[in-house]
Amino acid sequence: MYRQMSGLLLTVLSCTALGCYMSRELKLRLFGLRNIDRVFEFLKGEIRYGNAALPEAFEHAALQCDEVMGEYLFVCAEELKKKDGRTLKTILEEKAVLLKQKNGLKENDIVRFVQVLGRMGYLDAAMQLRLIERGLDELEKECRTAAKEYQEKGNVYRCLGFMGGLFLAVIFL
Amino acid sequence: MGWNVENRETFLKIFSIQIRQILKRLNVNFDLLQEIRLRVDCPLLITWNGKEYFVKSTGEITPEEKEGVVVEKRELMETMEYISNFSLYAYEEEIRQGFLTIEGGHRIGIAGKIVMDGEKIKNVRYISFINIRLSHQIKGCADQVMPYIISKEEVCHTLIISPPKCGKTTLLRDIIRQFSNGTDTFHGRTVGVVDERSELGGSYMGVPQNDLGIRTDLLDCCPKSEGMMMLIRSMSPDIIAVDEIGDYKDILAIESVINCGCKLLTTIHGASIEDIEKKPLMQKLMQERVFERYIILHNRKKIGQIKEIFDERGTAIYPDRGKDVCIGRCQACF
Numbered sequence: 001m002y003r004q005m006s007g008l009l010l011t012v013l014s015c016t017a018l019g020c021y022m023s024r025e026l027k028l029r030l031f032g033l034r035n036i037d038r039v040f041e042f043l044k045g046e047i048r049y050g051n052a053a054l055p056e057a058f059e060h061a062a063l064q065c066d067e068v069m070g071e072y073l074f075v076c077a078e079e080l081k082k083k084d085g086r087t088l089k090t091i092l093e094e095k096a097v098l099l100k101q102k103n104g105l106k107e108n109d110i111v112r113f114v115q116v117l118g119r120m121g122y123l124d125a126a127m128q129l130r131l132i133e134r135g136l137d138e139l140e141k142e143c144r145t146a147a148k149e150y151q152e153k154g155n156v157y158r159c160l161g162f163m164g165g166l167f168l169a170v171i172f173l
Numbered sequence: 174m175g176w177n178v179e180n181r182e183t184f185l186k187i188f189s190i191q192i193r194q195i196l197k198r199l200n201v202n203f204d205l206l207q208e209i210r211l212r213v214d215c216p217l218l219i220t221w222n223g224k225e226y227f228v229k230s231t232g233e234i235t236p237e238e239k240e241g242v243v244v245e246k247r248e249l250m251e252t253m254e255y256i257s258n259f260s261l262y263a264y265e266e267e268i269r270q271g272f273l274t275i276e277g278g279h280r281i282g283i284a285g286k287i288v289m290d291g292e293k294i295k296n297v298r299y300i301s302f303i304n305i306r307l308s309h310q311i312k313g314c315a316d317q318v319m320p321y322i323i324s325k326e327e328v329c330h331t332l333i334i335s336p337p338k339c340g341k342t343t344l345l346r347d348i349i350r351q352f353s354n355g356t357d358t359f360h361g362r363t364v365g366v367v368d369e370r371s372e373l374g375g376s377y378m379g380v381p382q383n384d385l386g387i388r389t390d391l392l393d394c395c396p397k398s399e400g401m402m403m404l405i406r407s408m409s410p411d412i413i414a415v416d417e418i419g420d421y422k423d424i425l426a427i428e429s430v431i432n433c434g435c436k437l438l439t440t441i442h443g444a445s446i447e448d449i450e451k452k453p454l455m456q457k458l459m460q461e462r463v464f465e466r467y468i469i470l471h472n473r474k475k476i477g478q479i480k481e482i483f484d485e486r487g488t489a490i491y492p493d494r495g496k497d498v499c500i501g502r503c504q505a506c507f
Binding site for chain 1 (some may be wrong): 186187189190251254255257258259260261262263265378460
């Protein structure tokens with residue numbers, strides 16, 4: 001009896017944890033998108049007011065971001081300084097693997113982020129700023145969708161997890 | 174700048190991989206290397222110790238054009254990408270002027286297709302010609318000039334006149350350093366430097382890479398006219414130094430500097446005092462005897478030689494007229 005009860009309890013707990021995990025993934029993505037937003041804002045400031053070159057701008061922005069994004073930008077800045085024949089786009093794409101860890105961003109989010117950064121570096125500062133603005137606009141839409149998704153699905157996942165656990169427990173009984 | 178392995182490596186990073194490999198093998202003394210020229214579909218050219226040479230793919234230099242390695246367009250584009258740190262936009266203003274300065278104070282001249290915006294130059298596209306002029310810091314090159322620009326323990330307002338590539342920036346840099354540090358007979362003064370093109374200090378992220386002395390404050394990438402006034406207001410310098418004066422705003426700012434009691438050290442393009450007198454903007458300053466010393470450089474026999482030194486009345490005070498004094502950019506000096 002005692003063993004049966006603990007088995008049922010474990011089933012309920014693990015299903016609830018699964019629901020919470022799914023909900024947390026949504027939250028993490030939202031957090032990741034907001035981080036990208038922050039990067040764009042910092043880059044905008046670095047270019048507009050500091051007239052900084054990309055390696056320098058990346059380094060400064062890296063200090064203001066979370067660990068994962070900060071590391072990505074910092075590594076990219078270091079790689080750019082090597083000037084070893086690779087283009088900006090190649091470096092950004094190569095190092096994008098760092099973004100795939102622990103930040104809940106979807107593959108698509110990362111591709112879009114890298115695409116915007118990869119198009120930078122040409123012509124005048126105004127063009128760079130327009131490019132970032134466009135990236136920010138798209139990101140804002142994405143953020144809104146992600147926030148809505150989190151609000152709607154976050155609770156559903158948690159409840160479903162718990163209810164699913166209970167359901168299984170009842171079946172096992 | 175004395176060339177060691179480290180700063181040579183750093184400098185060579187501005188070139189495309191292929192050109193970098195060739196220049197790494199270049200078996201010449203970099204202290205005497207003055208220019209590196211890249212032109213699309215033309216041989217790689219260097220000016221070394223006052224003479225032009227082509228560079229072979231092995232890194233050897235040759236006077237034979239046919240043996241020189243030809244620079245391709247994509248190499249030039251790659252080089253431009255590295256020069257600008259993948260960020261051409263950050264050098265928009267400099268590119269419009271036709272040159273930019275990189276870490277170490279080296280000047281990169283560019284030419285290509287000009288894009289106009291009304292009557293103004295908007296940008297340079299299809300950059301097809303690059304001229305890299307290497308900056309050299311030669312400590313002590315102003316030793317022989319110093320006694321002539323100090324009078325009764327006071328610094329004289331000094332104008333260095335020389336055609337391009339005669340070492341006026343190098344000389345001014347060492348004069349600044351010596352006035353700032355002081356010498357056995359002269360106590361150091363506070364020097365304010367307005368380094369519009371980052372050539373004097375060769376600053377990187379605001380820190381001068383060249384030694385400008387311990388009492389020097391530097392405004393990097395700042396227009397001369399605004400910079401001179403800013404320094405007077407903020408740093409109260411005894412001496413203000415600027416490179417290559419020319420337009421009317423500079424002249425107005427110079428008048429303010431003089432009236433504030435600061436001493437002025439500056440340079441201008443020209444070959445003689447007569448050349449400078451012909452410049453309408455300079456006439457007034459010369460008539461008012463603003464400058465107390467005129468140092469004229471030339472490179473007839475060797476680069477960076479003092480031709481003459483005049484006082485404010487135009488009297489030659491350089492004692493051994495006709496005898497050249499080297500300011501340290503010839504082979505014998507290394």
